[in-house]
Amino acid sequence: MATTVVLGGNFAGLASALETRRHLGNTDDRIIVISRAENFLFVPSLIWVPFREREIEDISFPVGPILESHGIEFIHAEGTRIDPEASVVHTTKGDFEFDYLVIATGPELDWSIPGTGPHAHSHYIGTPPDALATRAAFERFVDNPGPVVIGATQRAGCMGAAYEFLFNFEYHLHKHGIRDKVELTWITPEPFLGHFGIGGLPGGETLLKAFTNHLHIRTVTDVEVDHVDSEQVVLADGTTLPSAFTMLMPPFLGQKVVRDSPGMGNAKGYVPVEDTYQHKNYPHIFAAGIAIDVPVPFATPVAVGVPKTGYPADEAGKTVGENIAHLIKSDARLRERPFTKIPGLCVMDAGHKEVVILANHLIGPRDFAVMLPDPLFDEGKRLFEKYFLWKTRHGYSALP
Template sequence: MAHKKVLVLGGNFGGLTAALAVRHELHGEVDVRVVSQSDEFIFNPSLIWLPFGKRRPSDLSFPLAPTFDTHGIDFVHAAATGLDLAGKKVMTSSATYDYDYLVIATGYRNNFAAVPGLGPGGNAYTITTLEDAIHAGEGWRRFLSNPGDIVIGASQGAGCFGAAYEYLFNVSHQLRKAGLKKQVKLTYVSSEPFLGHFGIGGLPHGEALLGMFLKKERIEAVVNTAMDHVDEGRLVLSDDRTFDFSYSMIIPPFVGQDFIRDTPGIADDKGYVKVRDTYQTNDYDDVYAVGIAAQVTVPWQSAVPVGIPKTGFPTERMAHVAARNIAAQIKGEPLGSHEAFGDMPAVCVMDAGNNGVIILADKMLPPRGHGILIPGPQAHA
């Protein structure tokens, strides 16, 4: 009897985990193919260190093909370009592939249009892709030869606040190492309603802890604000306040892939796929979405739009839920794996230059039973 075909789109945290987990759940009795526009896995959490020379690109990447080959998974280095969900086919830049089960793990794109002056050739750096982080490092080295004030921030709609905080404190640490700390004004600008919101609603004492960290590092914070645009050497907020800088790194909002957004009936206007707590799409039992590609409903309203972080740990949780449910479907068993995004535990280790914070909570989103932030050098990498 022919094996069922599982097609996975994307080869980073969500795609890699889903592909390996499906093979494991079915003890190899399944044909798994991964289609990815990139032929390398990038460990995105380490991009914060690359601009300062604490990591090299080769330290946080590896080729996908050998890993998949070792596990009996077919790898196709190509870009997905369209979905035929009724016909169970995926069009790519190299060929069309059919499937019995589909996992969409296509990640994100930077939405630089949210703040004019961001993006390639713009007036501020970001670190959300390997190429972006390399450029941020080039700018940092130029800054060291001609220092001035610095602005680090996360724009309206951004969700990756942990990276913004990590970069902020690593910049502060690097300034101290370079003997520049006293002469550089360092400002943090964020759409968060309050310090330590992190895009997950905050945790007990988080605002006070982050405030203490910023005070210790002599960092000025501006929160609950939107960015209007970035001129050369100047950030302009929506209320017309301005912050001049010689170096700036800003985390933009993310959006999904265009071909996902353009597929009728499965995605919102940002290109995120609407899913159930099984990570099946709302209308197709044989189509799953995990990681940033999956839509998560924000359980609050804020004056300035705030996104939700879905990278890393929650992406892997989603991928395992999807893999277990696909395995159950193939074996003819009822689906037994359910985990809404907000009910996942929150686990994060945030580096802060020469210090850090471990973030733990019973649920990713409120209401929660408990949550804690543990500061100390044990969280520093």
């Protein structure tokens, strides 16, 4: 009987645990998910929370019952340290020995650029409390509008969400009848609009230029932020952008549990993995989702990060589950699915429109890639959200 411990219970962790069980069948092997969050959270819909288009309850639900109905134990706790030699993970609810471990702990936020972060002068939308605080700030702003700066800092990798927030913000300025009172500026470390940290997509720059021109949004690329204060964003070249409301996507780091575990991660706390998602030095330890190290494969004048989005997180989790089940069954044929070769599939909401991103590989070289306005107008991401929440509630991890 083998014990598999999965740290983290959202996209990558859930897929890893459910797929390990699916490939093993009803054996005595234990699978234990340990997560700091009691709920599954559909993170992509947080962009709508500041505008009251979604409440947190609409996009989250307890993960324990789903796992337990599939023969997986759930522990609501935080992993604090991993000892790879002893095969033990230390948590706030005791120590757990494992035969196989999956690290699926997602990102920690890097607020080291002075003045950035919800505790300082810029808002953030990627966690429930921060999205709700952004809502409160937006509602105060509506009564007292001024210039706005939205974007991403140097080294950020999740630019798509910031673009979504930009276009939703613009749309809601119209809805509140204050668009003409707001000078809206988009700042980004990307060398051109639509680079997204993946080297861009055919048609992407043209489309985003057309959108931003049409909506009278000023754009500044190659941006490095020096600092943010309560009334302005100051760039490294000395440019000062007045701002009464600032939302900036920060760079991500790997979680503290990895950074506190010698030998587990690189300097940023990301786990170096093989194409099988096995740790480069510990083949009984796997990682998936944002937790893995994906070196940036190109140079840009200002550093950008690679986006590790939901689809590849789910796909990598599936590969991990399949591979752990193979190892438990003493079958050495492990599946290789390099992260950069996973297809790019994404719907980017743009307020009352959408853009669809399709690429056979997330990062080039690619045989096929396109970025197009969605013929479904603005329903694609909403339909996807409903589908993903349904699939997750039922634990149908084999579905795409």
